Amino acid sequence: MTSFPATARRVRDQSLDPRVRRVRLRNCLDHFAPFGFRATWNSLAATHCIPDRIEEDPASLVLALEELEAARALVPPQAAAFAALRRRQKRDGQRVPATLHPWDSWGCHAIAYCPEPQRFPAESLPVVVGRVLEACAAGTDPVARCMVCGSHDRRPRMACPNCGVLPGGRNNPV
Template identity: 35%
Template sequence: MSFSSQAGRVRDRDLPHGRRYSALRCAVGEYCPIGFDATWSYLETAGDLRADGAALLRALDMLELSRAAWIAGLDAFATRRRAEKRQHRKTPSAEDLRRLYGCGWPGPEGHRVTVREVGLLWGAHTAAQLPELPPTGHGPPGACGFRRENPFDGGAGPMGS
């Protein structure tokens, strides 16, 4: 189903709350500018999405505002590219490509949302414990027991000896 039809289900107060909640998750599946998990994490700032119908509508409004900004940006890009092609500039600029394919939250809250989610991801990354390294016991650093033959010395020794 399309984003618009899922958004319509979120707004439909005649549907049970669970179906509306599921429709919001499906809408995020259709439009998730910073990835599904990060987009959902940001939308959860609207309130308790599992229990509050008003929070679902606030989250949908946040998502639709971003999507409208994204669509407007695509339209502006298309208009600009048509003009550039008429002037025989066939390749889009690096800045246009970064905006078109880059990751970020379109819209008025874009910078704040992106910084918030990157901060959360960085916090989770730095809190993760690194696995213990197994003891090597195989000689000098860099010696891992892998021997690659050097085709230029007749196969007599390891590469680089």
């Protein structure tokens, strides 16, 4: 499996067939898919009007990739801050974190997981990822309030009725 940057370069490579470039964009979602693979793809396809016949608008692939990269760029500073905090805690003898890691440190998959692929937040990926990271840093309780849309109409273990995001992600529903 190639890295996200290497796959992104292939999406931008205009010498490749547009269908291959579309597959490479989907491969980027193997590395970073904040809503889950299918919901993230559906969001990018809807936002950037990626046509079924990609030959009609291959530029839409680069626009979708740029949105994905902008959202992905928000994660490393948060991951570095969390790693520094854990190093300090371990140095002080706290071997088990006081709170669970609020988002997946292995590529930030499903940070705002949407169990229904056709239902995802209307905002752009960077806005949604930024909101989730800020809410996690502030210690927002995902049961009381949705970390993406701020709705107080939350139901435990169910996706938000407003934006479709499942609190706690795919593997850790709150």
